[in-house]
Amino acid sequence: MTSEVYAADWVVPVVAAPIRDGAVVVEDGRIAWIGPQADLPPRWTDAPRQRGVIVPGLVNAHTHLQYTGFREIGAGSYTSFEEWSFVFGELYDAVEPSSWHEAAREGARLAIASGTTVFAEIVTDTPARGALPECGVGGIEYLEAIGQFDRIWREGGRADFLAWLEEPTDARRGISPHAAYSLDGSVVTDLVRIAADRGLRVHSHLGESFAEADFYRHGDRTVLGAYGDLRDEFELVRKGGVGHTTGEYADAIGLLSETTHVAHAIYLDRAERDLLLARRTQVALCPRSNRVIGLAEAPVAAYLTEGHEISVGTDSLASSPSLDLMEDVRELAAIARKQGYTDSDLEERLVRAATLGGAKAMGLADDGYGGLSVGGPADLALFDIAVEGTGVHEVLVADGAGSCVLTVAGGREVFRASA
Ligand SMILES: [Zn+2]
CATH class of the missing domain: 3.20.20.140 (Metal-dependent hydrolases)
Incomplete structure (x- = not known):
C-alpha cells in the first residue's frame, strides 16, 4: 500500500485541537493517521517537513x-x-x-x-x-x-x-x-x-x-x-x-x-x-x-x-x-x-x-468532509504561512488568501505550486 505523509508546522483538523509540528498520513484516498510528528510510526518518520499550516480542504x-x-x-x-x-x-x-x-x-x-x-x-x-x-x-x-x-x-x-x-x-x-x-x-x-x-x-x-x-x-x-x-x-x-x-x-x-x-x-x-x-x-x-x-x-x-x-x-x-x-x-x-x-x-x-x-x-x-480525522477523506490544503507570536487561526484568517501551495482531494494532489 502506498502512503503519503504531509508534515508541517501546524495541522488544524478543525474537528480536533490544532497540532503543532503535526503530520497527516494518507493511504488509498483516506486519512490513515494524524498527530504530532514526534509520534509518527517509524516507517514514516523520514517524511519531509514543510513550512506552513495544513487544514481540511x-x-x-x-x-x-x-x-x-x-x-x-x-x-x-x-x-x-x-x-x-x-x-x-x-x-x-x-x-x-x-x-x-x-x-x-x-x-x-x-x-x-x-x-x-x-x-x-x-x-x-x-x-x-x-x-x-x-x-x-x-x-x-x-x-x-x-x-x-x-x-x-x-x-x-x-x-x-x-x-x-x-x-x-x-x-x-x-x-x-x-x-x-x-x-x-x-x-x-x-x-x-x-x-x-x-x-x-x-x-x-x-x-x-x-x-x-x-x-x-x-x-x-x-x-x-x-x-x-x-x-x-x-x-x-x-x-x-x-x-x-x-x-x-x-x-x-x-x-x-x-x-x-x-x-x-x-x-x-x-x-x-x-x-x-x-x-x-x-x-x-x-x-x-x-x-x-x-x-x-x-x-x-x-x-x-x-x-x-x-x-x-x-x-x-x-x-x-x-x-x-x-x-x-x-x-x-x-x-x-x-x-x-x-x-x-x-x-x-x-x-x-x-x-x-x-x-x-x-x-x-x-x-468526513470539512475536517481531518482518521478514516475520513484525504482532502487537505497546505498554506505557506508563518505562525509566530499569534494563534494559528488568526494567521490563517489574515494571511491564508493567496498562500495555498498544495491541495489534495481524495488522496490525489490536485494542485501543487511550482517552486
Ligand atoms: Zn449566487
Whole structure:
C-alpha cells in the first residue's frame, strides 16, 4: 500500500485541537493517521517537513463556476442587485452555451489552487455539469430552476427539469430553486418535494436584494426587473403579495429545512434569522460578492452570536474578484469586528465556517468532509504561512488568501505550486 505523509508546522483538523509540528498520513484516498510528528510510526518518520499550516480542504458553500468567464462584471461595482442583474443578463444571453463547460473547469482549477476541494456548485446550463469530478474534487452540483411560474412549470417545465435531473452524471446531484422570488411558490414547493423524494440537498438564494421583501409583502415587481414583460405572470405580482417577510415566505413555501442551505441572507431581521435557526437552515455568507453588487453587509456578528453554524461562499466571478475563499473569510472577520463581535474565538469560528460549516450546510460532514480525522477523506490544503507570536487561526484568517501551495482531494494532489 502506498502512503503519503504531509508534515508541517501546524495541522488544524478543525474537528480536533490544532497540532503543532503535526503530520497527516494518507493511504488509498483516506486519512490513515494524524498527530504530532514526534509520534509518527517509524516507517514514516523520514517524511519531509514543510513550512506552513495544513487544514481540511476548504468548502466553498456557494458558487457558480460556469460564470468564470464573466470577470469583467465581477471587476465592476454596482449600486443595487437589480442594476447588477441587468448587466449580468445581457452578458449571459450573449454566451455560446458550449463554452460553459470550459469556464466551469477553469473556475474549479482556480478555486482548487486556493485550497478548495468541496463545492456547492450551482449549474444553470447543461454543459457546465461534470466539472467537479473531472477536476478531481467533490461537492454537489445543484441543478438550478429559475424564472418558472406555475403555468410554464405545469406545461413542460417540470418534465424537462426531471429529465435533466435524471441524466447520468459522475457528480453528486442537488436541486437549486434559484430564489423564492424568481419562481412561483408552488414551483419551489414542488422542487423541494422532488429533492426530498430522492434524498437530495437543496440550495437557494435568500435575502440578497433589498427589494425582495416588498415583493413577498406587497407584490412589488422591482426585484423581477430582469424578467421584463413576464413579470406580470408571477403569482405574487397578480395577488399583490401575501404580507409575509422574506423569512416567513420562504418558510411558507417549504424552502427552510435542515436539508436546505441559503446564500447571502443579508436582509433578514432577528425574527427571520431565528426562523432559519429553528428550521436548521444554514446560511452561506458571500461578503465580497455583496460588496461588488452594492448590497448591505450581512449581519455576520448577529449570525455568530445568535448561534448559527455559518458557511462561506465566493459566489462567482460575475460578482466577485476571485474564487479564493480565504479572501471572503478575511472580509467576514473585518465585518464581524466592525459590527461589534468581540469574542476571541472569531478566527477559529471563521476557519470552521470555511471547512466544517460548509460541509454541514451540504450534508457532507457525516462523510468526513470539512475536517481531518482518521478514516475520513484525504482532502487537505497546505498554506505557506508563518505562525509566530499569534494563534494559528488568526494567521490563517489574515494571511491564508493567496498562500495555498498544495491541495489534495481524495488522496490525489490536485494542485501543487511550482517552486
Ligand atoms: Zn449566487
